[in-house]
Amino acid sequence: MAVETKTLFLKLDKILNDPRLLVKNFGHDRAKRIQMRLDEFDAANTLQQIPSDPPPLVIDYIII
Numbered sequence: 602m603a604v605e606t607k608t609l610f611l612k613l614d615k616i617l618n619d620p621r622l623l624v625k626n627f628g629h630d631r632a633k634r635i636q637m638r639l640d641e642f643d644a645a646n647t648l649q650q651i652p653s654d655p656p657p658l659v660i661d662y663i664i665i
Contacts, residue, residue, distance in 0.1 A: 623632040
């Protein structure tokens with residue numbers, strides 16, 4: 602069980618650190634939101650600075 606968990610985390614780590622794999626596995630819109638959340642973690646000095654609420658929904662409108 603521990604080996605399966607470690608393998609899962611290693612795979613997820615690889616996906617989250619490669620923008621191409623992030624888009625491939627989660628789609629463009631979700632990958633963008635995941636990357637925004639990861640950037641929040643990178644910018645924070647402590648976990649207290651991370652909001653517990655999810656980031657606001659970003660809707661891209663196509664103007665024709």
